[in-house]
Amino acid sequence: xxxxxxxxLVSCAQPKADVVKDNVVAGIGTDSVQVAQAADAPLLxxxxxxxxxxxxxYCDFSxxxxxxxxxxxxxxxxxxxxxxxxxxxxxxxxxxxxVQAYKGETASLAKAVKHYGAGAYSLLLADSKENxxxxxxxxxxxxxxxxxxxxxxDVMPLAIDFxxxxxxETALWCVFEVQYYSFTGGAHGLGYSSSFTYDKxxxxxxxxxxxxxxxxxxxxxxxxxxxxxFSEKGEKVSDGELMSYLQIEGNEIPLPAAAPxxxxxxxxxxxxxxxxxxxxxxxxxxxxxxxxxxxxxxAEAVALLGL
Numbered sequence: 001x002x003x004x005x006x007x008x009l010v011s012c013a014q015p016k017a018d019v020v021k022d023n024v025v026a027g028i029g030t031d032s033v034q035v036a037q038a039a040d041a042p043l044l045x046x047x048x049x050x051x052x053x054x055x056x057x058y059c060d061f062s063x064x065x066x067x068x069x070x071x072x073x074x075x076x077x078x079x080x081x082x083x084x085x086x087x088x089x090x091x092x093x094x095x096x097x098x099v100q101a102y103k104g105e106t107a108s109l110a111k112a113v114k115h116y117g118a119g120a121y122s123l124l125l126a127d128s129k130e131n132x133x134x135x136x137x138x139x140x141x142x143x144x145x146x147x148x149x150x151x152x153x154d155v156m157p158l159a160i161d162f163x164x165x166x167x168x169e170t171a172l173w174c175v176f177e178v179q180y181y182s183f184t185g186g187a188h189g190l191g192y193s194s195s196f197t198y199d200k201x202x203x204x205x206x207x208x209x210x211x212x213x214x215x216x217x218x219x220x221x222x223x224x225x226x227x228x229x230f231s232e233k234g235e236k237v238s239d240g241e242l243m244s245y246l247q248i249e250g251n252e253i254p255l256p257a258a259a260p261x262x263x264x265x266x267x268x269x270x271x272x273x274x275x276x277x278x279x280x281x282x283x284x285x286x287x288x289x290x291x292x293x294x295x296x297x298x299a300e301a302v303a304l305l306g307l
Contacts, residue, residue: 044169045078045200046070050110052117057155058128063090063117065164067109067176077203079106081196082164082176086112089162089180090120098123120160128158131185159183167195168263172306173206174198175261192272193283195261199304206304207259209267214296215255221293222253225269225286233282246276262305267293 048069054061067082068075083106091099099119102112132155143150160182167177175197183189197206215222223242230237230245237245248254256271266289273283294307 045075045166045174047166048107048109050113052113052121054117054121056157058132058157059121059124060157060159060161061117061121061124062160063113063120063162065109065113065162066166067164069107069109071107074198074200074203076106078174078176078198079109081198081203081205082178083112085178085196086116086162086164089178090116090160093123124158124160127184128155131156131158156185158185159189167261170306171200173200173262173304175263188279193270194258195268195270197259197261197304206301208298209260209301210255210296211298216252218255218293218296219253221288222255222269225288226253226284229284229286230281245281247274247278248276263287266290267297 045068047066049064049066051062051064053063065082065086067079070076083102087101091097091101099116102115104111104115106112132153135153135156139153140150142148161180163177163179165177165179167175169175175195177193177195179191179193181189181191198204199206210218223239226246227237227239227242230242235245243251246253254276256269257275258270258272260267260269262268266287268285268287270285271277271283273279273281275283277284290305290307294302297305297307
């Protein structure tokens with residue numbers, strides 16, 4: 001079962017445990033890593049959580065999620081958006097809907113998780129049993145052709161791991177991270193990781209962080225960030241060597257397809273697997289402190305971040 005790519009950056013990713021975190025661009029000062037927060041800032045959004053897990057002979061299935069539980073309009077808007085993300089990830093296969101959309105109240109996270117979890121698990125279970133049946137039939141045919149005794153192969157369990165977690169929050173914005181990993185056979189699994197920023201004044205997802213054409217003027221920062229990323233992975237990469245680690249056309253490093261998102265340390269940039277580098281390079285990511293990235297931010301982003 002493979003998720004639709006609508007609304008999410010999807011790539012053949014390594015399991016999330018392999019992703020390098022807290023990779024801050026070195027040598028850029030730390031005194032500006034601050035986010036304005038009013039003295040009368042509201043309390044952090046109350047959060048609800050839910051999970052649906054199944055592990056058996058055929059499947060290793062897990063859905064875990066958390067989102068705002070408040071009755072206010074902002075919490076409701078964020079829930080609605082994250083519910084749409086869950087729907088795209090778990091209710092489609094091959095571009096076709098395979099699980100009915102959840103129609104209940106978005107405040108009922110446990111019910112939404114159970115709805116999509118049970119539906120997606122039943123499909124994965126059927127796929128796993130069919131996959132094993134085909135492997136058995138193929139093995140029997142090969143054994144018969146070679147005059148050998150057939151030995152039934154072990155079941156190759158299929159897997160889905162979907163998570164929504166609140167990653168960071170201030171009085172002005174909050175960030176939720178969505179991670180998906182699936183193994184449906186083959187050399188390795190498929191996955192993606194995306195972080196969504198929400199404006200706490202409206203509850204709307206915010207993506208307009210960078211000015212048009214920012215990539216060209218940000219080349220030194222992008223190069224520094226990527227060098228730091230590879231350094232964290234044990235690779236000492238010089239300026240001259242960096243491009244040999246990447247798979248891009250020309251010499252200008254593009255911005256990630258996914259919108260960057262704020263952290264307590266600055267604005268984080270995250271590339272998907274294969275986006276600018278081979279699969280073995282993982283998912284390059286790094287953080288640029290706010291004082292360095294501010295010249296390239298839109299006026300709306302500066303206001304949202306309180307810079």
